[in-house]
Each structure stands twice: as C-alpha cells, then as structure tokens.
Amino acid sequence: MSVLIRLAIVATLAETGFVHAKLYLGGYRVIPYIGPMFLLQAAVSFAVAALLLFAAPVVLRLLAAGAAAGALFGFVLSRTVGVFGFTERGFDPAPDALLSVLAEVLCLLLIGVLWAGELRRRRPAL
Amino acid sequence: MREHIEEQETGPEGMTRRQLMRHAGWFGGAVLLSVVGGEVISSLATDATAASDPNTLKFVQVSDSHIGFTGPANTDVTASFEHALDRVNSLGFRPDFVMHTGDLTHLSTPAQFDQVKQMLSTARTDRVFVVPGEHDSVGDGGKAYRQAFGANTAGDGWYSFDTHGVHFLALVNTLALEKFGHLGNDQLDFVRKDLAGVKSDTPVVVFSHIPLFAMYPQWGWSTDDSLQVINMLRRFSSVTCLNGHVHQLFTKTEGNITFHSATTTAYPLPKPGTAPQPTPQVLPARQLQDALGIRSVTYREGDQLLALKEERLT
Numbered sequence: 001m002s003v004l005i006r007l008a009i010v011a012t013l014a015e016t017g018f019v020h021a022k023l024y025l026g027g028y029r030v031i032p033y034i035g036p037m038f039l040l041q042a043a044v045s046f047a048v049a050a051l052l053l054f055a056a057p058v059v060l061r062l063l064a065a066g067a068a069a070g071a072l073f074g075f076v077l078s079r080t081v082g083v084f085g086f087t088e089r090g091f092d093p094a095p096d097a098l099l100s101v102l103a104e105v106l107c108l109l110l111i112g113v114l115w116a117g118e119l120r121r122r123r124p125a126l
Numbered sequence: 127m128r129e130h131i132e133e134q135e136t137g138p139e140g141m142t143r144r145q146l147m148r149h150a151g152w153f154g155g156a157v158l159l160s161v162v163g164g165e166v167i168s169s170l171a172t173d174a175t176a177a178s179d180p181n182t183l184k185f186v187q188v189s190d191s192h193i194g195f196t197g198p199a200n201t202d203v204t205a206s207f208e209h210a211l212d213r214v215n216s217l218g219f220r221p222d223f224v225m226h227t228g229d230l231t232h233l234s235t236p237a238q239f240d241q242v243k244q245m246l247s248t249a250r251t252d253r254v255f256v257v258p259g260e261h262d263s264v265g266d267g268g269k270a271y272r273q274a275f276g277a278n279t280a281g282d283g284w285y286s287f288d289t290h291g292v293h294f295l296a297l298v299n300t301l302a303l304e305k306f307g308h309l310g311n312d313q314l315d316f317v318r319k320d321l322a323g324v325k326s327d328t329p330v331v332v333f334s335h336i337p338l339f340a341m342y343p344q345w346g347w348s349t350d351d352s353l354q355v356i357n358m359l360r361r362f363s364s365v366t367c368l369n370g371h372v373h374q375l376f377t378k379t380e381g382n383i384t385f386h387s388a389t390t391t392a393y394p395l396p397k398p399g400t401a402p403q404p405t406p407q408v409l410p411a412r413q414l415q416d417a418l419g420i421r422s423v424t425y426r427e428g429d430q431l432l433a434l435k436e437e438r439l440t
Contacts, residue, residue: 021167027384027431029171031377039164047159051152059149063156085376085387092381 005114006056010049012107013064016071017045019100023093033084041071056114065111068104075101179426183290186214186221186251187333187421189370190390192261193242194232199393199406200414203232207245209439210391210420214249217422217437221251222289227370227388228259228300228335230275234266239274258283259335259371260300268301281312286320291427293324297334299349307336307349307371314354321358329364329425331432337369339378339385342398347372359383366432368423372404375436386434389419415440 021042029035048063075097077083079090091097141149191207200206214224226246231238239262246254262271272283279285283298295317299307309317324330332338338355340348359365365383373395376387393406394417409417418439425432 024167025171027429027433029168030431030433030435032375032436034377039167040160042167043160043164044156046163047156050159051155055152057149057152059152060156063153085374087378089380092379 002056002114002117005110005117006052009056009064009107009110009114010052012103012110013045013049013052013067015103016068016100016107017042017049019096019103020045020071023096031086034086037074037083041067041074061111061115065108068107068111071100072104072108075104181290181427183292183423183425184219184221185423186217186224186249187227187368187388187423188214188224188391189227189388190229190259190373190392191226191242192229192232192390192392193245194235194238195392195406197393197406198408203392204241204245206418206439207242207391210418211245211249213420213437213439214251221249221422223253223255224249224251225296225333225368226254226256227333227368228257229261229370229390229392230256230259230271232261234262234264234270236270236274239270243274255287255296255333257296257333257335258298258300263301268298280316284313284316290425292329292331292425293321295320295330295332297332297338297355299334299336299338299352305346306343307334307338307346307352309349309351309355314351317355317358324362326361327363329366329432330359330362332359332365332367334367334369336371337385337387338367339380341372341376341378341385341387345398345404347398347404356380356383364430368421374417384431386421388421389417389436391418391420391439394418412440 020038024035024038024042028038044063045067048060048067052060052064074083078086078088088097091101188210191210192203193207195203214221224246230242256275258268258271262268268282272279276283281298282301284296286293286295288294297309297313297317299309302308302310332355334349336349337347338349338352342348360382363382367383367385368388369385370388370390372387373390373393374387374397375389378385393414394409395404396407416438420437420439422435422437423432
C-alpha cells in the first residue's frame with residue numbers, strides 16, 4: 001500500500017514539475033523573478049520525484065511537500081497580492097494552472113496519508 | 127556491543143549518526159539532481175541564441191525619460207537618459223527599432239521635444255518609434271508632440287506597423303486624460319479596422335503609455351475603455367502589451383494577453399497603494415540607478431511569447 005502511495009506522490013510531483021517546466025519554456029522564463037522560480041520548482045519536483053522512486057525517507061517527503069506547498073503558495077499570491085509584481089487571474093493559463101493545483105493538493109494529501117499510516121503502524125498496540 | 131555503539135552515536139534529537147548521514151545523502155542527491163534538471167530545462171530554452179540570430183526580431187523599450195524634470199528624485203534626468211541610450215548602444219546587438227513609451231518630456235515644450243529627439247537619434251538602430259505620455263501634451267492637447275513625432279501617424283498620433291511577422295499597434299491613451307487613460311471612439315475604430323486584416327496566429331504587440339489593464343485604478347493607472355481593445359485582441363494566439371507611466375516593472379497575464387509595465391529612465395514612483403499619491407520617490411544615488419532601466423525584447427518566429435530582458439542602469 002505504501003509503495004502505491006509513494007508512486008502516486010511521484011506521479012503528482014512529476015506532473016506539477018512538468019507543468020512548471022512547460023510554462024517556463026513556453027514563455028514564463030522571460031518574466032522577472034517568476035521565470036527562475038518556475039525553473040526551480042520544476043527542477044526540484046523532477047529531482048525529488050526521481051529519488052522517491054527508490055525510497056521515501058523523511059527528507060524527501062519534506063522536499064516534496066515543500067515543492068508542492070511552495071507552488072500552491074505562489075499560485076495563491078499571484079491571484080491576490082501578486083508575486084514580485086506578477087499577477088494572474090483565476091485558472092489561467094488553462095488547463096495548466098488547474099492541473100498543477102490539483103497535482104499539488106493531491107501530492108500534499110498523499111504525503112499526509114503516508115505519514116499517518118506509518119505513525120499508526122509505529123504506535124504500540126494496546 | 128553494537129547496540130552500545132549506536133546508543134553513543136545517538137544525537138540530541140534521537141537520530142543516529144548513520145541516519146543523519148543517510149538523510150544528508152538523500153538531500154545531497156536531491157540538490158544534485160535539481161541542478162542537473164535545471165540545467166537541462168534551461169538549455170531547452172533558446173533565449174541565449176535568439177539575440178545572435180539575424181532573423182530574430184530585436185527591439186528595445188525605453189520609457190518615461192521626463193526630459194525637463196527638476197527635483198530631488200533625479201537632479202539630472204538628461205544624464206540618466208543619455209546613460210540609458212548608452213546602454214541601448216552597448217547591448218551586444220543592433221536593435222531593429224527603439225520604442226519610447228511616453229513621457230518623453232516633462233512639460234511638453236518645443237525645446238524639450240527637440241532635445242529628446244536629438245538624444246533619441248544617437249541610438250544605434252534603424253528606426254525610433256514613440257507614443258505620447260500625459261506629460262507630452264501639457265497645455266496644448268499634444269500639438270507640440272505631433273509636430274515633433276507625428277509624421278506618418280493617424281488621428282491624434284496612433285499607428286501600426288509590421289516587421290518580422292509581428293503586428294505592432296502604437297496607441298495614444300493620454301490625450302483625453304481625466305482620471306484614467308482613454309482611447310476614444312476614433313482610435314477604437316482604427317484598431318478594429320487595423321486588426322481586421324491580421325491573421326489570428328500573428329503575434330500582436332500593443333504599445334501605450336498608460337496600462338491597458340487595471341493596474342491601480344485608484345491612481346488612474348488604467349484605461350477606461352481598454353476592454354474594447356482587449357476584446358478585439360482575444361482571438362489572437364499571442365498578444366503582448368507594453369506600457370510605461372507607472373515607472374516600475376509589473377507583469378500580468380490574462381488568457382492570451384500578457385501585460386508588461388516598464389520602468390523609467392528618470393525617477394521611481396511608489397508601488398501601488400504604498401503612498402497617498404504617485405509622487406516621485408527620492409532614493410540614494412546608487413539605489414536610484416537600480417530603479418532605472420531599459421527593456422530589450424526578442425522574438426523568434428514560431429515562439430509563443432516574446433522574450434523580455436530588463437537592463438538596469440547601474
């Protein structure tokens with residue numbers, strides 16, 4: 001079961017990395033500050049997804065959660081107060097924004113499920 | 127014995143040295159792979175080669191030179207504009223054109239227009255284009271501006287042109303200025319007719335002084351009838367709107383349209399909402415140079431978006 005969850009985390013992380021890399025290559029790279037942040041998100045997501053194929057130690061889970069939560073935080077900021085003067089509206093660009101948000105939310109949920117399952121197993125039976 | 131050793135190696139948080147090394151190894155692996163991945167992705171981007179490709183469109187946007195301004199925010203705007211033009215001439219490529227997106231002068235006097243025209247002529251480029259800012263029509267409805275720069279334009283100074291497969295529109299939204307920028311029916315008709323003959327897959331670039339998007343309406347940083355133009359632009363696959371006026375970098379995307387506000391060569395203005403009014407900001411000399419700049423833009427046929435690069439005057 002935990003292997004399946006781990007692979008699902010890999011898939012969601014790869015998806016958000018793919019969307020960010022696609023948008024970076026499609027033109028976001030020219031936007032000050034935003035371009036480098038998209039590149040960083042994509043690179044970290046791909047790297048952590050690749051390593052998660054082999055194991056899911058705490059440090060990788062934290063990195064995966066950080067990549068997903070960071071991207072979600074950036075999404076919310078860009079729809080509200082802006083990120084370094086960059087703003088977007090709704091789920092534009094479609095469908096990339098929606099796909100990325102769904103993947104990131106799912107990634108965070110799966111990491112939570114994985115952690116909760118392990119904590120339950122470690123707890124001594126009464 | 128082994129248990130004893132492990133116990134000795136346990137750190138204050140209950141992690142053994144071996145576990146710590148294992149975590150460090152995973153973290154190091156993630157960092158290494160991230161660097162490699164980043165290199166691979168950025169190598170797929172072709173910005174670096176675009177500027178040296180002779181078929182690539184290359185142009186420069188300068189904005190808000192405010193020649194004639196006197197004040198502590200910049201005690202020598204002429205020197206700053208000269209510096210900006212030196213930067214244009216040392217970009218490492220010859221731009222196909224230079225576009226000044228308004229507020230060329232501070233008070234619209236013929237002498238100021240003459241000075242800015244002479245200065246712009248020192249830019250090493252084939253063509254220089256301009257659109258007026260509200261400071262270019264002080265007291266005369268833009269008459270002095272049109273005398274200096276109005277050749278080959280329609281209406282009150284608007285025009286369009288094509289180069290390298292890109293369609294350019296240069297709009298005037300500062301002449302009927304009250305609180306907001308305004309285009310007016312004559313200009314909207316011009317845009318409608320102009321775009322009618324342009325194919326939907328042609329990249330479109332729109333220049334204006336005041337933003338065509340609602341950047342900060344409380345300060346008048348928007349154009350009240352721009353929605354009509356934006357609706358006409360929706361059918362195009364790629365639209366880039368470049369404006370000045372706000373003296374700071376700002377980017378917004380809305381569907382197929384990307385809006386980029388440019389910085390100034392004269393003096394910075396406060397960020398939206400951080401001051402009671404958008405008045406010139408006084409900065410220490412070194413910080414002032416950081417706030418001023420020009421923008422180089424490249425476009426290679428087939429790309430979805432134009433590539434922008436901000437160049438500071440430091």
